[in-house]
Amino acid sequence: MESRKFAQGFLSRSLRSRRTADETLKLLQRNEAKFDKDIEEACTVEGILETEYNAASEVIKERAAKLRTLVDAYVEHMKVKLKINRERNLETLKQVKETARQRLKKLRSDIEKLTEVVKPDVTSGSLVNKVKVVEMVLQSIDVASAFNTNKLLVRTELNIRTQTLNDETVKQWIGDLNESEVQIIDILYPVKCVGQITSHEDTDINAMSVCESGELFVNFGASHTLTQLSKGKSHNVLNAGFPIDDLITTPDGKIICTSKDSFKIHCFSPKRKQPAKFDDTVLVKDSLHLHGLTLCNLSGVFAVCGTDKPNYSDEKSNETVIMEYTFTGKEVKRLMISGYTGKVYRMSQNINNEYILTFPKEGTILSVNTVGKIQFSFSNEDFIRVCAPSKTSSATRLHMEEQEVAFWPSGIACNAIGHVFVSDWLNKTVLMFDEKLSIIRTLGDRFFGPNALCYDKKNNALVVSDRKVIQLWKTT
Structure with missing residues (x-):
């Protein structure tokens, strides 16, 4: 025994x-x-x-x-x-x-x-x-x-x-002879503010787009008007007649935009010498609420995200779809995002053709491939785990975890080599990710209310909108 x-x-x-x-x-x-x-x-x-x-x-x-x-x-x-x-x-x-x-x-x-x-x-x-x-x-x-x-x-x-x-x-x-310490991350992934445009309105910039000639179109506070910024001067180029939610500019100078929770996509052809209000063309009509416009890598095509419930409501979405259209409004493709439903705010397409989408209310970013399958994600929990510094007290971390979301991703843009940039309006910062949505670093030291982002291909610079100021960042 x-x-x-x-x-x-x-x-x-x-x-x-x-x-x-x-x-x-x-x-x-x-x-x-x-x-x-x-x-x-x-x-x-x-x-x-x-x-x-x-x-x-x-x-x-x-x-x-x-x-x-x-x-x-x-x-x-x-x-x-x-x-x-x-x-x-x-x-x-x-x-x-x-x-x-x-x-x-x-x-x-x-x-x-x-x-x-x-x-x-x-x-x-x-x-x-x-x-x-x-x-x-x-x-x-x-x-x-x-x-x-x-x-x-x-x-x-x-x-x-x-x-x-x-x-x-x-x-x-x-040059300046002042010396400063440089971290390894600043060498591997350098970012530098190279200029700024001071606006005249103390409000959030809701949407922003840069055309191929380098002129910037800005919508302040979901207003009806669109302002063009060029060579230090600004002037209104459009009164859409409805509150603008998101916008893109086509290579031939047209402006495509959506309204809050609208079923339509509008197309304008503004001219400098015309009155401030233009008759628009309804480019797309759909049964879904349309949000988050982006130009596609495929020439002559843009994409929009649709949900079956209004974004600006407390109703839970049951369907989240990415739709591609030509500039004439013809549907090219419709992708159902598999395994996830949420309210998309903004979207962009990376150099690998994957769509990157922000979901502020869920505190989530998703990378979706060309057949609708989720490839990578960054969630509210990832933000608390990765971005809360080690010196943050346990009480502060607990408070972050108890909030509905501690991370509010809003604006999004991708640069020429595949980096993803997301503005976090809640924490007043801009985050830099790689193609797999692994966080790399933050931009700058302090923002006041970053929201809309876009990438200027002509000047190879990321355009970051903040309250009163629009900054240009070199990120490569």
Whole structure:
């Protein structure tokens, strides 16, 4: 009996040990994979740094050469100026000396004459004659005239008064010398704000689209009007007659837009010199509520998402469909999203032809392929797990988990290399994802109410709308 218990105990310990060993092995293998990835990323960064070093060295050489050219030009300019002023001053002094010599010669002659006539001369004639001679000599002497030595001389100032070389010129070639720490993620996935457009309205930008020529069309606060921003100027180009919800611009300059919970898609052809209101064409009519417009990678085609319940209501959707249309309103394809129903707010198509959709009320982003199958997702729970920083208190995390959603994805855009950008209106930030919706980083430090996003292919920049300000970001 005891031997049997011993055998059972030994078997149990063996199984536990084997299980522990298996778990430990798996842990070690995961750690091995992680360290392999860390080494791979470090090697990637090493290569990037080496490339940057070589490129920066060439730029420094070029800037140094230009600075030498500027300095040499300044030195030559000042040498010529010094020489001209020196010759001018020498000529002035030569004239001064010559005038002084002539005056001195005249003075000496006058002194000699006057000395001669005032000598006591007992043999001279009458006193009357003596007086007349003195008066004649005095009349020949110009006692009142004085020698003017106040001649204007030129001093060469060595401070730089020309635009040949100044602080701004130097900065242009040297740049700011302030040093800052750079994280690995900034090297692997650089993002930089390269410009901004200041709007004149303190309200959310509901929808935004950039045309191929680079002009930006903006809808403020779901209003009836559409504003065009170009070269720092803005003007209203459209009064749709209904509150605009989303919009896109076609390559030939037409504007396609939807209204809140509408069954229609409208198409406008605004012209600069026409009145602010235009007769529109109803491009599409459907039985579903239409939201989230995007241009497709396939030329001449756009897509919209439809739900069987209004987005701006508390009714739960039972059907979520992606529909593709030509610019003339002909239906190309209809995709039922498999395994998920929700209220889409915005959508975009990535370079791999997958549709990326935002569901603010559910706190979810989905990537859907060309047959309607969900490929990747990022949820409210993922946001709490990944984006809540480690320093966040447990109470704060619990509060986030207790909220209906802690993550409110709204605007969306994809850049030229497949990165996905989503504005999080609730947390006032813009998130950057890869094609698999794995979060990479955030943009900038602080926004006030980011909403609409779009990608400007002409300038290769992400356009981010915030309250009062629209920013341009380089993301590659």
